[in-house]
Amino acid sequence: MAYFLKSVRTHFPNWDKDIEFSMEANPGTTDIDKLTVMKEGGVNRVSFGVQAFQNELLTGIGRIHNVDDVYRSLENARAVGLNNLSVDLMFGLPNQTVEMLGESIRKALELDLPHYSIYSLKVEENTLFHTLFNKNKLPLPNEEDELQMYLLLMSSMKEAGYNQYEISNFAKPGMESRHNITYWRNEDYYGLGAGAHGYVGRQRHINVKGVNPYVEATRKGLPRLDAYPITEAEAMEDFMMVGLRMHEGVSNEAFQAQFGRSIEDVFAKSLHKMLHAGLLEHEEGTYRLSKQGILFGNDVFAEFVGALTEV
Secondary structure: HHHHHHHHHHHHOOOOOOOOOOOOOOOOOHHHHHHHHHOOOOOEEEEEEEOEEEEEEEHHHHOOHHHHHHHHHHHHHHHHOOOOOOEEEEEEEOOOOOHHHHHHHHHHHOOOOOOOEEOOOOOOOOOOHHHHHHOOOOOOOOOHHHHHHHHHHHHHHHHOOEEEEEEOEOOOOOOOOOOHHHHHHOOOOOOOOOOEEEEEEEEEEEOOOOOOHHHHHHHHOOEEEEEEEOOOHHHHHHHHHOOEEEOOEEHHHHHHHHHHHOOHHHHHHHHHHHHHHEEEEEEOEEEEHHHHHOOOOOHHHHOOOOOOOOO
16 A cells, blocks of 8 residues: 555646545554554545444445444544545435434534545345345345435434435535545546556547556556547436435536537427426526435436437
């Protein structure tokens, strides 16, 4: 890790003094030596994958850490001078109850961190959970309980003074993740390293997967596995889909800056439909999810995916 971080600083020397340099960490494998190396290497923000504050839930989802590891990792991070910390939590886990999530939220808030990311479980294809789900052997919370979990999450965070700046992300004022905001504003970002994805100049790229194949590929040029252009229609759809995840929503000004066209001219039908359904709000050239829309965000996003590319 020390070698890696030194390499980054060597090849990208001209850093802004206010840069956000974030690393993700597993509480089960992050000791004080690693955190010291992070700090000395220029890292100034660490996000820990906590997921839950019940050991039985952590075991059930295959995590290698326990709750004690979480407290020890955060204590060690602060001891080496890392204070811009975030934790990830999850809801909708197998065997998780609304009360369990409430306990996790309370314990997370007691840590008084500047940032929290809290995601709902998504069962991906070609995973053990997907296999169990298809066999009806995955004891997931029902839809009503999952809704209550999300409502509890939002109310608890708001009451504690955290701004829900994105559907799944909460921060104290000024502590929002700048890295993720770049995605949600559909702006350019580079993907460096094995298997990384990037989006630059309206072209997506995917790097060669696997460290050794990636290193070999760098000796012959760019280690690209694939690169392909994004059409203007796809870029517009992406702008709406990711931008509406944020509390600030999408503005006509930002849309015109990227595409030179009015957001209403391009998406008039979809915008009208979502406004009429009460899932979007419109104010001074900006569209954002309504309170109801936050609960049905995927339905809103789906309205814009393929809206311009369907034949």
